[in-house]
Amino acid sequence: SEAGIPKEQVFVTNSKGVIWRSEDGAEGTGKNDEQKALAQVGQPSYPQDLVSIVRNVKPDVIIGAVGVAPNCFTKEVIEEMLRVQDAKPEGERVRPVCFALSNPKTQAEITAKDCYTFSKGRAIFGSGTRFDGEVVDGRLREPGQVNNFFIFPGMSFGAMACEARTIPERFFMVAAEAVANCLDAHDIE
Template structure:
């Protein structure tokens, strides 16, 4: 059987990958009275007087909503909210398995930004955090921005920020392996959607150097016509020398490439033109260039989104720990400093003595990562003044 056939068979057998499990058995009349009526009235009264007590008296303190409208599901595109449900369930499994965080999938049957924002805001009191997932750009930017303005719990679009954080972590270690210097790098990102823009912003904030974003038309430059609002914003802090041209032009003498675009966008000749390049070709399942081709062309370090090659750059290293740390201190938001510290925390898990061209990032199956990330995030939440406790 192929992987697709095995996955389909498993899903038919399981009929869902998550379930609700009671944390307290109901075996006696007293159990019933304490967990439900009449005893449950007392915690209700306490919460009515002080809403923050909901974090101590309900599961809200460890519960994340994983929410999609089904418009940008994996590599499948706009398949609708119901068809996106298997991915949302899978995300919830990863939250629990890797971070011990309870998560619940919610699929919103609307493409209207106002409706989506209102729906999520109205249910937000049930959760300690909101993880937005598989929402198409550029709508995803506005949805996240507006929710962050009106919600008092963290709102995190993983396709943007989870990707950016794990790429930054891998880049920190790839930079050490290659001897490249912070602040002096030329990094080319292909794909100027949600992930590409978020990666570009974070790498700029961390001070890696000159970041150049490319889309289907080539290099994005300040003043270009036809940019959407988010591309226009990021154009002011990227492509510092206002270069014009194709992806091939951008990669000439570049120190690193980050691909969040489509298969086979990069040739061996492009890699050969780089400056002993770091190549993160992350399109899935077929990357922008296959790792063996990138290495043949002279790439110094290669990473992909795939599990069958070294250096898998996977968001599962990020979101369980981000939310675990934020929930632990009842954070009101995920700040930029929390993202940056998370990237450094992930990178730190590979000691310098163990760094190599094929070992720049922890395994996606390493369940120790979430605790390290969570501590870093919780510490910064307190430093930034966004922690509730």
């Protein structure tokens, strides 16, 4: 990808587990072209519950965006993300990132409070809807709002202003980088 993350390191799941395909693409669990394009090559040999997927894939980031699986990022999932980081060599550990993007709040994959509590304040949390700050271990944690409304108004205005027929994907990368550059270390802490 343009962001430098190889497709092989992006694991997309559905209700049945990791989306996969055979080498020739004849078999697999992808239901549409987008899922098939991101499918892992080869059927996973490990159990397909989310805790087992985290244990085997060892992600630094989990993103929920389906709107039909509220609270699927359970305490066990978050604790497994911490174990994954704790097992890494000292210089390779990062704070786990948990994005619960489903709207409305009742459909979120995890609440800010649960994410911070289950991770003992170690996780970086972002959501598609507003959550209040939470005090964990005496420290206020302010959840980030990770929502497309930061990009789409300007992107739409620009497209209309120049009467664009299409918007290249790289424009969204540039916009995302511009939003990310608005953050400083204090915002992430």
